Amino acid sequence: MPKTISRNGAYDLDRSSIDYDSVKDPGHGNTVAAWTGVFIILVGFIVGCIGVVAETPMLLWAGLIICILGPIVGLVMRAAGKGGKKTKAKA
Template structure:
């Protein structure tokens, strides 16, 4: 089987792709994932503000919120709010 080359890259063999399997990969579209990411963004913002202002307590609060993000996400996943393991 020959493949046509466009822009230096061979075309994909579209018959070999399982479109049903890749239709919805579920890239973190769960409450657990969104909560974890939101907490990390919030923590990073608070941490940055505290660091720039030179206020240690705000910096450490931001760091604590940032570190809590993935922990809360994992706890929520264990509670059934995340993508089930396959």
């Protein structure tokens, strides 16, 4: 690939050599499964923070357990069809 020098003097890729059709938008997790998992983790984090400030170990552990459940729920929802479509990466 040809390289060009950018304004700050560092080498930069030549933009004309990039095939933008082959580089598709991955979606960045904008699915119901992803947002549900993130929301559950956020709630767990808030509960855990309240437990730390209130010096209540039970709330801290409850928050940690809720945070662990977030990705599990997200994966289950993805398996149920609420996630993004799986695409095969081209080498």
